[in-house]
Amino acid sequence: MSVQPRGYFSAINGARPMLNKLEKLIMAHFGSCFCEAVKLEATGSPEAMGYCHCRSCRSWSGAPVNAFSLWKPEAVRITAGAEHVATFQKTQFSQRKYCAKCGGHLINNHPAIGLVDVYTATIPTLAFTPGVHVNYAETVLPMRDGLPKLKDFPVEFGGSGEAIAE
Numbered sequence: 001m002s003v004q005p006r007g008y009f010s011a012i013n014g015a016r017p018m019l020n021k022l023e024k025l026i027m028a029h030f031g032s033c034f035c036e037a038v039k040l041e042a043t044g045s046p047e048a049m050g051y052c053h054c055r056s057c058r059s060w061s062g063a064p065v066n067a068f069s070l071w072k073p074e075a076v077r078i079t080a081g082a083e084h085v086a087t088f089q090k091t092q093f094s095q096r097k098y099c100a101k102c103g104g105h106l107i108n109n110h111p112a113i114g115l116v117d118v119y120t121a122t123i124p125t126l127a128f129t130p131g132v133h134v135n136y137a138e139t140v141l142p143m144r145d146g147l148p149k150l151k152d153f154p155v156e157f158g159g160s161g162e163a164i165a166e
């Protein structure tokens with residue numbers, strides 16, 4: 001009996017488009033607003049994850065700290081209820097998007113750095129592996145987890161990049 005590598009490989013190649021689709025699905029994270037009228041999906045892996053301690057994030061989220069995941073804009077898609085998505089922009093840096101029906105928070109677009117923050121609470125299937133704390137100078141909830149603590153933002157995001165003690 002002889003194996004037929006040729007036939008085997010062409011079968012694999014034939015399945016490639018389907019495998020690509022499957023891979024994309026496996027890599028996708030699905031989320032929704034509080035009332036579930038707005039649904040979104042983030043595909044692939046985020047560029048960065050961490051915690052923001054700034055006053056704006058605290059005020060907007062109603063929580064002592066915001067767990068963020070930053071994505072390239074093309075990785076994030078509103079898949080349902082786009083007509084309910086409203087934007088509140090207080091500063092040039094942040095276009096905060098929420099559901100106008102329920103007030104549930106969705107994403108925060110940062111045009112200046114070309115990234116979108118999808119709140120990790122919005123996409124529960126994403127394994128949250130934080131790498132950094134930003135705006136730690138403003139913290140009201142010190143977190144002694146050994147991760148780097150930046151006073152404000154990294155240099156590439158227009159900050160000082162300065163690290164401070166936990």
Ligand SMILES: [Zn+2]
Nearest residue numbers: 033035099102
């Ligand atoms: Zn909603």
Ligand SMILES: [Zn+2]
Nearest residue numbers: 052053054057
């Ligand atoms: Zn913040």
